[in-house]
Amino acid sequence: MVVPVDPTLEKPAVDAEWHRRLVYGDETALAEVYTAYGGLVRRVAVRVTRSPAAAEDVAQEVFAQLWSRPYAFDARRGSLRTWLSMLAHRRAVDWVRSEARHRKDARADDSALHTIPDAGPGPDETVVDRERSLLLHTALAELPQSQREVVHLAYFAGRTYRQAAVELGIPEGTAKTRLRSALRKLAESLADPPDPTLERGA
Incomplete structure (x- = not known):
């Protein structure tokens, strides 16, 4: 049975109960947390990565970490919602940085293959958006x-x-x-x- 979550205010008791069950390896607790906060985690990741596919990967990593290291969350220091949101943000920023490195390496490799500069169009808008997003979230961090x-x-x-x-x-x-x-x-x-x-x- 999925524990209902008030969309307006957090319930520390519910977070603490989920945490206790996760520590004991209760898979249904993970399913309940995913049902309650999976959408939030994906929204946070999409805002940073601008990629629904990447957001799904980030969500999987976030909940995998919650499952493998539930003790990393401390219900006394804040809500599970906030903790998952910030974890999703960090994972998404890591993804954007990784993509930026890959693209930079790819451009360097491509330049090495051409002796004549390519006077093609400017940077892809998606790349520019991601670079702006990275700057924003780096400043936020x-x-x-x-x-x-x-x-x-x-x-x-x-x-x-x-x-x-x-x-x-x-x-x-x-x-x-x-x-x-x-x-x-x-x-x-x-x-x-x-x-x-x-x-x-x-």
Whole structure:
């Protein structure tokens, strides 16, 4: 039987019970967690990778880790929903970085085969999107954990800042302040550097 999950607020008792059963190797507990949070994990992964197929791979890795290392989750430190969301994010960023390395190596190999530069079209839009996504999520990973948690809940788990405050056990004003500070830092990290030629008045 699948344990019902309130879509608005987390239930620490349910998380703790799932965790206890997973530690004891209860496969039905894994199925229940997947039913409850599989969609969330895939959504987080798709936003980072821009690839449904990659998101499925990430989801498999996330739940495989939960099954093989359930003790890595501590119900006293936060909800299972948040933990799975952040794990999915890290796995997805790893996938994007791996893809970027493969593409870079492939371009290098292709360039070595041509003595005359190819004046073809510019970079593939998908590659550009993934590079932008990597920059965003790399900047997100550099935020303090307290701010990163609020951003994850607000933009990946679909929470309002009030719901995030309840889940994290902090005042609403604190959640709102952390979210604003995080967004400001992300904007500064992702801002284009000034053009030196313009600064020189060229």
